[in-house]
Amino acid sequence: MGRLAEVTDLERTAMLLAWDQEVCMPRAAAPEHGELRATIGRLAHERFVDDRVAELLEAAEPRDETEADVVRVARRELDKARRVPGDLVAEITRAAAGARAAWLQARDADDFSRFAPFLERNVELRRELSACFPEAEHPYDPLLDDFEPGMRTADARAALERLRDGLVPLVASAADDDAGSDFGHGAPLPEAGQRALVRTVLGALGVDDDHWRLDEAAHPFSSGITPTDIRITTRYHETDLESLFSTLHEFGHGLYERQVEPGLWRTPLGHGASAAWHESQSRLWENMVGRSPGFWRWCLPHAQAALPDYFGGRTWQDVHREVNAVRRTLIRVSADEVTYCLHVVVRFELELALIEGELAVAGLPNAWNERMRDYLGVEVPDDRRGVLQDVHWSEGLFGYFPTYAIGNVIAGQLWERIGEELPDADERFAAGDFGSLREWLGEHVHRHGRRFMPDELLQRVVGGPLDPGPYLAYLERKLQASAQLMA
Amino acid sequence: MGRLAEVTDLERTAMLLAWDQEVCMPRAAAPEHGELRATIGRLAHERFVDDRVAELLEAAEPRDETEADVVRVARRELDKARRVPGDLVAEITRAAAGARAAWLQARDADDFSRFAPFLERNVELRRELSACFPEAEHPYDPLLDDFEPGMRTADARAALERLRDGLVPLVASAADDDAGSDFGHGAPLPEAGQRALVRTVLGALGVDDDHWRLDEAAHPFSSGITPTDIRITTRYHETDLESLFSTLHEFGHGLYERQVEPGLWRTPLGHGASAAWHESQSRLWENMVGRSPGFWRWCLPHAQAALPDYFGGRTWQDVHREVNAVRRTLIRVSADEVTYCLHVVVRFELELALIEGELAVAGLPNAWNERMRDYLGVEVPDDRRGVLQDVHWSEGLFGYFPTYAIGNVIAGQLWERIGEELPDADERFAAGDFGSLREWLGEHVHRHGRRFMPDELLQRVVGGPLDPGPYLAYLERKLQASAQLMA
Numbered sequence: 021m022g023r024l025a026e027v028t029d030l031e032r033t034a035m036l037l038a039w040d041q042e043v044c045m046p047r048a049a050a051p052e053h054g055e056l057r058a059t060i061g062r063l064a065h066e067r068f069v070d071d072r073v074a075e076l077l078e079a080a081e082p083r084d085e086t087e088a089d090v091v092r093v094a095r096r097e098l099d100k101a102r103r104v105p106g107d108l109v110a111e112i113t114r115a116a117a118g119a120r121a122a123w124l125q126a127r128d129a130d131d132f133s134r135f136a137p138f139l140e141r142n143v144e145l146r147r148e149l150s151a152c153f154p155e156a157e158h159p160y161d162p163l164l165d166d167f168e169p170g171m172r173t174a175d176a177r178a179a180l181e182r183l184r185d186g187l188v189p190l191v192a193s194a195a196d197d198d199a200g201s202d203f204g205h206g207a208p209l210p211e212a213g214q215r216a217l218v219r220t221v222l223g224a225l226g227v228d229d230d231h232w233r234l235d236e237a238a239h240p241f242s243s244g245i246t247p248t249d250i251r252i253t254t255r256y257h258e259t260d261l262e263s264l265f266s267t268l269h270e271f272g273h274g275l276y277e278r279q280v281e282p283g284l285w286r287t288p289l290g291h292g293a294s295a296a297w298h299e300s301q302s303r304l305w306e307n308m309v310g311r312s313p314g315f316w317r318w319c320l321p322h323a324q325a326a327l328p329d330y331f332g333g334r335t336w337q338d339v340h341r342e343v344n345a346v347r348r349t350l351i352r353v354s355a356d357e358v359t360y361c362l363h364v365v366v367r368f369e370l371e372l373a374l375i376e377g378e379l380a381v382a383g384l385p386n387a388w389n390e391r392m393r394d395y396l397g398v399e400v401p402d403d404r405r406g407v408l409q410d411v412h413w414s415e416g417l418f419g420y421f422p423t424y425a426i427g428n429v430i431a432g433q434l435w436e437r438i439g440e441e442l443p444d445a446d447e448r449f450a451a452g453d454f455g456s457l458r459e460w461l462g463e464h465v466h467r468h469g470r471r472f473m474p475d476e477l478l479q480r481v482v483g484g485p486l487d488p489g490p491y492l493a494y495l496e497r498k499l500q501a502s503a504q505l506m507a
Numbered sequence: 508m509g510r511l512a513e514v515t516d517l518e519r520t521a522m523l524l525a526w527d528q529e530v531c532m533p534r535a536a537a538p539e540h541g542e543l544r545a546t547i548g549r550l551a552h553e554r555f556v557d558d559r560v561a562e563l564l565e566a567a568e569p570r571d572e573t574e575a576d577v578v579r580v581a582r583r584e585l586d587k588a589r590r591v592p593g594d595l596v597a598e599i600t601r602a603a604a605g606a607r608a609a610w611l612q613a614r615d616a617d618d619f620s621r622f623a624p625f626l627e628r629n630v631e632l633r634r635e636l637s638a639c640f641p642e643a644e645h646p647y648d649p650l651l652d653d654f655e656p657g658m659r660t661a662d663a664r665a666a667l668e669r670l671r672d673g674l675v676p677l678v679a680s681a682a683d684d685d686a687g688s689d690f691g692h693g694a695p696l697p698e699a700g701q702r703a704l705v706r707t708v709l710g711a712l713g714v715d716d717d718h719w720r721l722d723e724a725a726h727p728f729s730s731g732i733t734p735t736d737i738r739i740t741t742r743y744h745e746t747d748l749e750s751l752f753s754t755l756h757e758f759g760h761g762l763y764e765r766q767v768e769p770g771l772w773r774t775p776l777g778h779g780a781s782a783a784w785h786e787s788q789s790r791l792w793e794n795m796v797g798r799s800p801g802f803w804r805w806c807l808p809h810a811q812a813a814l815p816d817y818f819g820g821r822t823w824q825d826v827h828r829e830v831n832a833v834r835r836t837l838i839r840v841s842a843d844e845v846t847y848c849l850h851v852v853v854r855f856e857l858e859l860a861l862i863e864g865e866l867a868v869a870g871l872p873n874a875w876n877e878r879m880r881d882y883l884g885v886e887v888p889d890d891r892r893g894v895l896q897d898v899h900w901s902e903g904l905f906g907y908f909p910t911y912a913i914g915n916v917i918a919g920q921l922w923e924r925i926g927e928e929l930p931d932a933d934e935r936f937a938a939g940d941f942g943s944l945r946e947w948l949g950e951h952v953h954r955h956g957r958r959f960m961p962d963e964l965l966q967r968v969v970g971g972p973l974d975p976g977p978y979l980a981y982l983e984r985k986l987q988a989s990a991q992l993m994a
Binding site: 040046052060063 | 513520523532542716719734736
């Protein structure tokens with residue numbers, strides 16, 4: 021147990037280094053900080069995969085349920101880690117560094133061909149990684165498993181196909197690409213007012229300075245350094261409300277880490293259950309809460325006080341309609357709630373085809389543009405706003421994208437359950453009470469950390485397997501309600 | 508070399524954790540961050556003292572001068588580290604944690620007896636540590652050597668006695684405890700103005716945002732995370748100019764780390780040569796530069812623009828006299844340049860007597876108060892403002908205090924040399940040119956890092972051994988000049 025605690029300390033220190041690099045580090049120090057991060061990351065890996073840990077885990081006689089869970093999870097992770105040769109891990113890291121730099125250049129120059137050879141190499145290396153697990157049913161399985169333990173490609177494909185088939189007609193009928201474009205009359209959103217609003221909202225959500233901090237970052241993220249030290253970031257644009265919604269999103273991630281049972285923090289169980297489970301929490305706070313009628317009935321007076329030019333003279337119904345408008349756009353990270361998962365489906369289908377060898381890297385831009393036309397009905401004018409928009413593939417991250425959509429699916433299932441257990445949730449939000457939801461999530465989801473496999477946790481909380489039905493139904497209900505508010 | 512790079516990466520990561528704890532960490536997370544720091548610190552130690560490193564260093568065949576220096580310094584440090592049993596190191600750490608907490612309580616309650624048993628334990632453990640080096644001429648030698656490699660107690664004692672005998676009469680004749688008390692007419696120093704002034708000064712000194720950051724901390728400190736990432740801190744009181752002088756002080760420390768030859772940073776040579784050498788740089792910028800006529804001829808207009816109520820209508824001569832006034836006070840950290848070293852002498856003589864066994868902990872408050880009366884001519888009204896004011900002994904730091912005084916001595920010798928090589932330095936400061944001094948220090952002191960032993964470095968730079976003469980002469984000259992300005 022001592023060695024596992026050491027490994028988690030190293031991993032959490034690596035998280036702090038990563039946070040520091042985005043938030044504090046003077047920018048010229050990037051190469052030197054890269055060395056520090058590489059050393060800490062390498063030590064975390066080496067101190068975990070060595071024979072001594074395997075022997076200890078083999079011989080372990082757990083004294084209680086927590087130790088039994090720790091041993092089980094650590095054995096699974098260790099087995100996976102030990103089957104990948106160190107040389108391959110090093111080569112993957114090296115290739116990703118080069119590819120990331122090439123991607124930045126290619127994106128700035130809007131020239132996919134500069135990125136293509138690096139992407140080919142990343143795909144090739146992930147296929148080699150996958151080949152370390154010959155028993156896998158599908159070559160994408162071991163990649164997906166890194167983010168979603170136990171999930172098979174077939175499960176993910178079924179869920180995302182169902183989402184796609186439900187969302188394509190919904191978007192086609194509901195999208196109003198000019199909706200609300202006159203909202204706020206183009207009034208600016210001064211940064212000081214946004215900061216005040218974000219602080220008010222976080223205060224109501226239960227965020228205190230003793231355990232949390234909020235900073236600015238070029239790309240908002242959250243970092244649970246320890247369960248008592250939760251750091252979230254946002255960014256302020258004077259033309260939109262992204263600061264508010266990204267804060268709610270990162271709060272959702274942060275709250276998960278904050279509410280993991282304290283005794284788990286120096287074990288491999290001390291984080292959220294999976295990438296999709298994490299995303300379910302961020303999306304739940306960003307969308308189910310942050311775009312609900314109750315939230316805006318409570319928030320509007322605060323928003324009007326902080327940003328009078330923008331919110332003055334508006335009703336909560338106006339705001340609710342505006343923040344739930346469906347618009348067909350090109351960029352995933354700024355997509356609305358209804359179109360968002362279709363952006364993810366495009367990426368999932370394409371990366372699956374790359375790993376299967378069914379699609380060549382050279383054919384990727386065309387395949388991207390076709391799917392954007394078919395699913396979203398938009399024409400992609402250039403690769404910068406198309407296939408080159410996300411960082412993930414440059415970093416060799418394959419298997420991550422589907423977890424964004426599956427997170428929404430889980431959030432939909434949780435929201436249905438919460439509707440049964442806290443039927444007056446919306447009224448509570450209207451009264452500024454977010455504590456009951458926070459506690460419900462703590463009790464049913466957060467405190468368990470990684471004790472359960474993602475599908476087991478879902479079974480425990482909602483009593484069934486992964487099912488996109490509730491999420492699609494939730495979106496349909498919301499679109500109907502918006503239509504009624506407009507009428 | 509790879510293992511030594513790993514150890515320095517761990518040490519630098521530990522520095523970042525320490526910086527983060529003072530500047531960023533939400534305060535409730537202190538216990539968890541303590542675990543992270545303990546793990547990183549322990550790994551840095553373990554990965555250094557293990558047999559493999561000793562074998563590699565034994566067998567090393569350096570290919571160039573740098574490798575030869577690395578091997579020599581690492582062998583010396585490793586030999587010292589391996590002679591202290593791990594149990595004793597752990598016990599020292601544990602005792603210090605308890606003693607630190609007891610000291611905080613004792614200080615707040617002004618009750619030395621609550622601290623006494625913990626201090627006794629710290630002294631006892633340091634004597635045990637010292638006993639690991641039976642060849643030492645004096646039991647204090649191995650403790651002093653941790654901060655000032657190669658310096659013997661006899662050297663330190665000689666230097667501090669000479670300082671004491673020179674300073675006591677100087678203070679007695681020059682002190683004017685009411686001097687300048689009407690300066691600024693009690694006008695407040697608004698924090699915003701102080702921030703503006705500090706930024707202007709740092710800009711003129713060559714600090715750029717790509718490599719430096721400035722933050723606030725309860726107790727100002729500096730941290731050279733990497734040579735490209737220098738972090739200094741200060742604090743703002745609306746009643747005095749501490750923010751400016753502590754910034755100059757920490758800039759001096761930071762500049763040293765910034766200008767170490769880049770190729771040394773992942774070796775044991777990548778920091779300043781010793782504690783006293785470091786202090787020589789901070790005191791040089793704080794006092795020799797920051798309290799010079801030239802500095803204030805340049806700075807006054809900026810100070811007047813930033814803090815008009817305080818500096819308005821003043822001449823540079825007024826300011827020079829005020830910032831160089833000699834006042835007999837109780838607290839070391841806010842003492843003026845002339846009385847400062849006497850505060851240090853008191854501590855050095857007392858800790859030496861404790862380690863020698865010549866003084867019992869119970870007798871410490873009386874011995875403190877007697878020396879404060881004899882050397883400074885002040886009556887100590889309570890232990891809070893007396894023997895309990897510093898954190899060092901609670902943390903088991905014995906051997907550190909004399910380096911504060913020796914740092915001033917070295918600064919005096921450097922300043923004499925600089926006067927020969929840059930005879931127009933004061934005129935340059937008056938023109939806002941601090942680059943020539945910065946470069947001179949980089950070339951003669953900073954770039955070498957820890958390549959040379961402290962006394963060798965001194966020999967190289969000033970051509971002689973440690974000598975308090977130039978520092979005492981510098982103070983006498985300054986007091987004469989101040990008297991002339993007043994006349």
